[in-house]
Amino acid sequence: MTGSVSGGLATRVLARSRRHPDALAVVDGDRQLDYAALADCAAAVALGLWRLGVRRGQAVAVCLPRSWQLVGTMLGILRVGGVVVPLDARNPAERSHHILTDAGCTMVVHDGTVPAGLPHRVTCAAADDLLATETGPTPDSTPADCSFLFYTSGTAGRPKGVQVRDGGILRLAEPGYLEFGAGRRFACLADPAVDALSFEVWVPLLTGGCCVIVADPVARTPRLLRAALLRERIDTVLVTTVLFAAVVAEEPACFAATDQVLVGGEQLDVSLVRRWYRDNPDSTTRLHHVYGRTECTTLALSHPIDREVTGEVVPIGLALPGTEALAVAGDRPAAPGEQAELYLGGEGVAAGYRNLPEETSCRFVRLAWRAGRRYYRTGDLVRLDEDGTMVVVGRADRQVTVCGCRVEPGEVERQILTHPGVLLAHVCARRDPAAGGSELLAYVVLRHEVPYGDYDRHLTHTLPPALRPRRTYRVDALPVTDDGTVDEAALLAAAGPPSRGEGDGVVVTAWRRLGEEHRPGPVGVVPGPDHDAAVGPPHLGEASTAIHQDGGTP
Template sequence: MNSESPDVRITSLRPGAGRPLLVVDFNEFTARTTLSAVLAQSDVERPVLRLDAVNGPTMVADRSLVELAEACAAELRRRGQSPEAVLGYCSAAPLALHIVDRLEAAGSPRPRLILVEPTWMTPELVRADVAALQEKLAGAPVDGYHGELSVPAIAARLQEALAGKLRADELPEDEIEFCVPHLTDRYRSWFRFLLGTLDAPLPAGLLPDAVVIGEDGGRFPHPSWPAEVVRVERLPLPTGSVLGDAGTGALLTRLLAQPSAAGVFSVVGPPAAGDGARMTDLLERSFADHPDELAVSDERESLTYRELEERARAVAVRLRELGVGPDAPVALLAERSAALAVAIVAVLLADGAYLPLDPTWPAARVEYVLEQAAPRALLCDPKAAPAAGSCPQVPVLALDGAALDGAALDGAVPRAGAGAVGAPSARGAEDGDLAYVIYTSGSTGRPKGVGVPHRGLVNRLRWMQERFPIGVGDAVLQKTPYTFDVSVWEFLWPLSAGARLVMARPDGHRDPEYLAETIRRESISVVHFVPSMLDLFLACVEPRSCPSLRHVFASGEALSPGTANRFLAGHDAPLHNLYGPTEASIDVTHWTCRNPEPGTTVPIGRPIRGVGLSVRDEAGRPVAAGEIGELYLGGVCLARGYLGQPELTATSFAPDVDGSGERLYRTGDLVRLGEDGVVEFHGRRDHQVKIRGLRIELGEIESVAREHPAVAAAVAVARREESGDPRLVLYLTPELDAGTAVAVRRHLASRLPEQCVPSAVVPLAALPLTANGKCDRAALPAPTYTGLGRGATRRRKAPTPK
């Protein structure tokens, strides 16, 4: 690379909003053949920047394409610009592709690339011109041409060719006579550049999204552009320039408005490692590296990594004797304790998949899961044993692998039932084997078991360690109920990194004062909160009273800017907003909150390593940037599916409708993907309700309510009254005085359409919470309607959290 950076001349053609279009322009000859003029007549409401690749000092012969592209990307970054699309004439395609490559390397979301081919200036024509000129140029090879030896001959020949093509394009003769004499310098620069770049290697893997050609034009040739991938748009021109057609502007408008497979409706995180690692590999490395460091503790005992390994391996041996191996579930039924952590590690060391059961579940639910999942064994503590009911078909052991009193192992025969995902085999363990199975609520009223493989879990934990490294000296608080998938990283991230896992006491996750005291006493570095619980925590802790915290994570519900800003104002640790369904290895996007968060929502951010996401309409087609659609997920994060429910698995995990065959998961979540690649959450598709025939998005009501400075949290529901008619009810925290309640009501009426204004607004001291810390919508109190009319506000006290 030359020591002197190439100069780049980028000029703005017109003002606008949003990310700009970048035009790589070699062919600005007449009004009819100017791409900038075509764009100026299009409906693309964005600024247009033109890289003048002819008139500017960019076409110095000894400067490479990559140098020029780097200079262009640097100039755009200096201006704070990140183009949404790069448009290039066919002759400028190599430069345009390298610009896309340089911008992507600089961290910008990958721009779309649309190539426009003026049919009178195709590469074939240039190659023919070069061949015809070779005899006149003393037989010098093409690679030796830089324009110095043959400028007069080249200019004469190209002027002749240009005049002929413009005549074929039916340009008036007086315009031809005016234009052609002025083109010598432009052609000299263009031809000099083209000779050096026509056959230059292009960045590997980069494809244009569309090539626009005329009927008589040849498609821009490159052997790595498969016809089924690169879209070709033809204009019905018998001859002449594509740019001379009146429909080109409309065509470009359509292409730029349509998201593309590589464009703004989808974003992809950095690639996964793909080395076949399993969770056991991460644990065993940690055992070897930190044998004498504290690994896990509760209020009764502490274990070093050596002690953890010894106890877990002993249980793993017992499990293997019962037939546990790859893809074999092992159920766990226990309260939170260090012994529970040992049991989870033991199942993984036995190559099984751990299946958590909640001791507070009704006996019928526990029995259903055991029947449906058909685990090879059940590990439980004595306190939780009664919750297992009568399970003669499942061997029941204590958490340490011993038989429980009264548990007859001899008569318990492990079996493979309808829910089994494959009996243990003699094959070696693989990263596609199940690591854990978590049951979530199903729309049929029966829970469904989500089976997550090692590759997704390892990818998720590796990303977290790369992004937020922890190690010896750090402590992670395990407080999430272990039937909620956030608990998976709480257990296994610290144990795979040499940090200390601190087990909160059973039910301690419900007590914010206990949590604050534990964070201080144990010098906790990392903690997770569901946003509803974070609100309660902030209400009872003094600012900066937990100085040991290094990272605080929130997920499970929408995090409001109000909650985020209250935390950031009172604590020094960063707050990270995570998002992910159980079906996608815990979390798939991340966002580190700004201080303060300025918008009406906190973004869920960008995809983590190994995750691809896209936003689609109801038919599975991509929506444009900025539009709300359903979030689809792909990549290494995806679960294998639902145990024993192949039809549901096939419906939820389906091949992409674009024909690529990529397996995608439909989340049911509504999101907006911005042009900067950042995702915003906008509620659940199943939270859309219809009232009097009008579709209403409950998330929109909640978002508008949270914009009011007096509102900390908001939950909207459609309650069916005795009359059978549904009514919108909005629940708010904290409790409000009468004047503030009226102000909130007016705020809603000023921002929402009439059908979205709640019939009642119910302030609560706190929202009722489920065992997982999410808002318990079923426990929200019924409103009291009065003669005050639609939207009457009543104060209600919050029920005691479950």
């Protein structure tokens, strides 16, 4: 491309490539890209997209696995002024169709396999073909108003697109909450369709570090993950609470050689932190409990956890640079010790929800008593300590987090109810302290007998893996409270303890339970080992497949 792109995320990364062209930027197995090579990849993709008609502000879906090609493709889209729309290849066709239509995508970049659910007007391009584009002059493009569209679970039954701006990502690379610097190596472990990518890919590239791609089989196997973190000399890693708990249950020394370990997505158990520090007495690793929302660009607060951690709850800490965290009680700031809703402000706040003006106006608000500044209402309830540190105490709505993924129960219920045999459905989460997180449960009232295989296929075709209930219970009726709402406490009390999956002759660990939750839903009619007709409803099905300690399947 001629000249330089003015302003934005791509500009900052490309400026690094000019100052330090030989520094290592991306490592993906045997493939290593220095900053100059990464810039060349981005230039090839940008030129290829330009020749295919992509212009500033147009949305380009990216359906690629975690890889060096993914990084180069995203940077190329940004360089041509496009909007990156991460697309999960595991999505049901209907969900992908909605995302591509809602985002107004003109093109999908794929790995050779065209994703299902393409609208007719959307064209396709293979990433390898774009990366092989012969370089040549092409017009410069300024950044789009928003650079990323991340789709999350929606309250109305369909995923909603969060419009993330460059400024929110640039803020993540500001010093003050972590150690950054040239040559520091960041692990890239996240699903490429989720916003953790904003941290794992762009923070190292903005600060002169290196993004190290961790392959799926390695990321899912504690023994291999520990070896990879050591071999690749990883300095910083971001993991979900559930993943951290599951991995260290099998490999207590995993992460012990990593300087900074950021853990978030669900409440972090104090006993887990104490046990990890106790199991690694000589480690200099610093654990950080982080909190974030896609609507505030991945991370908003961070709390470094001392080895001698005190208290019963791990706080989410203080706001990141360029971020404001405000506990709001009605029309005023909350007093220390008072329960209030968490509002987030600053550079990380997203532009809003794509094509959802009413929900945008409800969640993104201006506070007159804060000089009209704009904030995102998280729906999380917090308590403020005397020093300004925050602790999450609950939710103001039904939204839950499972395995680090945000889930709107209403969206799951809507899809379950599209099965002709289901009359009523209620979805909720139940915390499993032993696994370090929560599991998603569904309760259904049937119109008539439904073969479980038919129900399971319905879930597979209508819900992505992260939104499929871990267990489904058949009930005769949904209990209600005096005010007419579903009595969730009664359902949870009758359901029995969280599933452990015992009874198949395989030793079950927290890691295996996590593997089960990431499988594509329950398989087969297998009565739960904790089933008791006297205390709980009949168990529709239980996952009969699992991930072993070596990462394979039985």
